[in-house]
Amino acid sequence: MDIIFSPDHALHQSPGELNSGEFVPAFEKPERAEIILSRAKAVDLGPVIAPDPFPAEHLTRIHDPRMLDLLRTGAAEWAAQGRQGGAFPFTFFTRGFRADRVPQTLEGRLAWFCFDAGTPLTATSWQAIESSAHVALTGAAAIAQGKRSIFSLCRPPGHHAGSDHYGGYCFINNVAVAAQYLLDQGAKRVAILDVDYHHGNGTQQIFYQRNDVLLVNIHATPDQEYPYLLGFADEPGAGAGEGFNLNLPLPWGTDWAGWSAALEAGCQRVAEYAPDVLLISLGVDTYIKDPISQFKLDHAHFTLMGERIAKLGLPTQFIMEGGYAVAEIGVNAVNVLTGFEGR
Template sequence: MDVIFSPDHALHASPGELNSGEFVPAFEKPERADIILRRAQEVGLGPVRAPLSFPPDHLTRIHDPRMVELLRNGAAEWKAAGRKGGAFPFTFFTRGFRADRVPETLEGRLAWFCFDAGTPLTETSWQAIESSAHVALTGAKAISEGARSMFALCRPPGHHAGSDHYGGYCFLNNAAIAAQYLLDQGAKRVAILDVDYHHGNGTQQIFYHRDDVLLVNIHATPDQEYPYLLGFADEPGAGPGEGYNLNLPLPWGTEWAAWSAALDAGCQRIAQYAPDVLLVSLGVDTYRNDPISQFKLDHEHFTRMGARIAALGLPTLFVMEGGYAVAEIGVNAVNVLTGFDGG
């Protein structure tokens, strides 16, 4: 399995995040990707390839161009205004506010497009954000050309980013951008399996009204866990997309038996859909020692997860998402991939 990786990921290094009433060091940090890459090389997962470059319209096929422009230039505007640190919003769009116009000021645009205080823009963030999307697109291109499996080692992650909003450490939705690319290249049906601990709210919002992408999310119930406001079982999709969104929320403390039962249910739905290609939003924050998560999976369970996904027999693109037990992230992420490959 080839690995797509860009060292440009390190150009996004968050100055910190607001968490539980304190400004703390960011859990999403550059070491995550470097440790995964090192582990992939240690086990001989496959060749490491640099991403190709793609035109910007691949990004705006999914995302509002005004949000993309903010991500590209917001940090420079922040600095030009004499501000230090990362560009954070200090108010947020919510119920009762107008949704039909984007404010002109930087503060207003940050409030309109960003939904949390953990996803700041720095002067060099855009190069990392764009390269992460190109990593996913490069993997998708290889799959469209006949590769059986690819690993897009994306950072920053993407599954919390919607068509016109970003947050949860995610700026652009790498998996959604890759899925749209595959459809544009001739795939008729694409399935996305999101195994991250947190619900992929952005991916759901993007495809909720569509029937050419089936989305299956296995995640902590939003009754208890971030992002709280989406990811319930009674969200099946709408309009043409009704029946093409499957949420499998699970409570805090979930262990492998219950989690793997949800995986079986999700894989059965994917098999029924019979997609041309599968994308896996690969978060390994379901690990028992993850500092911001409450599931109880262990190292060997990630290997079994990969084997179960492989049993679908589909061309598969893995797109890296979350996982914040940094010392163990390499073992856990690569165990999924070697499990998929039969190792």
């Protein structure tokens, strides 16, 4: 299985995040990608390939250009005002505020486009953000050209980023950009299976009214867990997309028996949809020792996960999302991939 990877991911390093009332070191850090890559090399998963460049139009097919402009220039504007650290919002857009105009000030645009206090922009963030999207696009291009499986080792992750908002360590929705690329290249139907512990709210928002992308999310219930405001079972899609969004929320403490039952339901829905391509939002923060998660999967379960996904028999692109037990992230992520390959 080819691995698409860019060392530019390390150019985004958060100065920290607001968590439970404290400003703490960021859980999403460069070591995550490096440890996964090291493990992939250790098991000889496949060759490591640098991403190709892609035109910006592939990003604007999914995201508001004004948000992309903020991601590109926000840190420089922040520094030009004499501020230190990363560019964080001070306030947040919510009900009752005007929704018909984007603010002109940097503070206003941060409030408009960013929805949490864990996703700062730094001086070199944009290069990492753009390269992560190109890692996803390069993998999608390989699938479009006939590859049966590919691993896009994206960082920063992407599934919390919506068409016009970012947060949850995510800036550009890599899996959505890849899905749209595949559709533009001739795929008629694409399925996305999101196995991250947290609900992929951004991916849901992007495709909620579309039937050319089926989205299945297996995640911690938003009654207990981030992002809290989306990801409930009664969100089936709307308009043309009704019936093409399947949320499978699970309670804190879910073990492999409960999680695998949801995986089976999700895989059956994917099989019914009969997509041309399957994309996996690969989060491994379902691991029992993950510091910010509450599920109980262990190393062997990630291998079983890959084995079940492989039974779908579809061209499959894995796109890296979350996982914050950094020491073990390589074992868990690569176990999914080797399980998929039948090793």
